[in-house]
Amino acid sequence: LEHVPVEERVRIVYAAKQKFEERKFYLTAWLTYEVSKHRAGGMAEVDETCYFFDLYAHAMEKYGADEVLSVSTDAEKVIKRRVPRGVTAAFPPFNFPLLLDEKPISSLMAGCPIVVKPSPLAPIIGGHAVKCFLDAGVPPELISYLPGGADIGELIVRHLGIAQVTFTGSYAGGKSVQIAATQTDGHYGIKRVDLELGG
Numbered sequence: 018l019e020h021v022p023v024e025e026r027v028r029i030v031y032a033a034k035q036k037f038e039e040r041k042f043y044l045t046a047w048l049t050y051e052v053s054k055h056r057a058g059g060m061a062e063v064d065e066t067c068y069f070f071d072l073y074a075h076a077m078e079k080y081g082a083d084e085v086l087s088v089s090t091d092a093e094k095v096i097k098r099r100v101p102r103g104v105t106a107a108f109p110p111f112n113f114p115l116l117l118d119e120k121p122i123s124s125l126m127a128g129c130p131i132v133v134k135p136s137p138l139a140p141i142i143g144g145h146a147v148k149c150f151l152d153a154g155v156p157p158e159l160i161s162y163l164p165g166g167a168d169i170g171e172l173i174v175r176h177l178g179i180a181q182v183t184f185t186g187s188y189a190g191g192k193s194v195q196i197a198a199t200q201t202d203g204h205y206g207i208k209r210v211d212l213e214l215g216g
Contacts, residue, residue, distance in 0.1 A: 023081035026126055027074045032153035033122075034070035037063060040149065044115060047142045052111055062116050069122065077126045101128035103180025103204030106173045108194070110185045110215075111136035114143055121183055125150075129180070130159040134173055136186070140164040171197050180204035185213040 037044065045059035054062065084097040105124035109116075114135060121131050135143035147162045163169055167190075174182055174197040181203070184194045191212040198208040 021128070023077055026081070026128075027077050029154050030070050030074045030077070030122065030126060033150050033155070034067050034074075036149035036153050037067050037070070037146075040145070044142065044145060047145055048115060051142050052114060052139050062113060066116050069116075073123050073126050076123075081126070099127065102209065104130045104132060104178050106132045106134065106176075106179045106182045108134050108170060108182070108184040108186065108190075109136065109139075109143065111138035113185075114139035115146055124181070124183075125155070125159065130161070132161045132163060132173055132179070134163050134165065134170050137164070137166050167193070170194070174198050174208075175201045177202060178204060179208060181209040181211070183211045186215065188214045190214075 041060065041063045044063050045054075045056060048054040048059035048062060049056060081099070086095040086097055088094050105121050107121040107124075121133075125131050133143055133147060143164070144162055147160055150160050151157060163173065171193070173179060174194055182194060182198055184191055191214040195210055195212065198210045201208070203209075
């Protein structure tokens with residue numbers, strides 16, 4: 018999405034939000050079936066996910082376009098341009114598989130492709146979330162879905178094409194992600210790792 022205009026990125030995010038809203042009860046049913054969320058909790062998770070779509074779309078409208086900082090002559094301008102870092106590997110947790118699946122939408126909005134690797138305890142709901150994105154118009158080459166265990170997760174983190182990793186889960190899991198990420202280079206050298214860990 019790096020070369021896609023900001024307006025089109027925003028349009029895609031709003032289209033994805035609409036898909037989530039249209040499928041709210043379906044997604045809630047899967048949250049109940051797969052991770053035992055009660056109905057109200059599942060619906061709240063879908064609603065909060067939609068809130069993040071609005072948040073990121075508004076941020077992209079405000080900050081996404083190039084910004085001219087100064088013009089000294091007709092031939093010289095200083096322009097602030099935000100450049101995508103590269104592919105983001107996203108590891109959502111089992112207890113919020115839908116909400117945390119979609120927080121990396123900020124990476125997608127910034128032009129970074131996403132590889133989603135769900136928790137082995139909640140693989141189905143993540144697949145439905147990715148389907149919402151695809152149905153909203155996100156090109157299939159920009160969002161991948163790779164369910165599996167820790168072995169798949171380690172392969173993703175260690176892959177040279179991964180520029181940044183976002184992981185939510187256990188302390189032990191986060192520690193292994195951090196170690197794997199620091200032992201291998203990323204798209205721009207050192208991988209950026211964002212961890213949100215439990216007890």
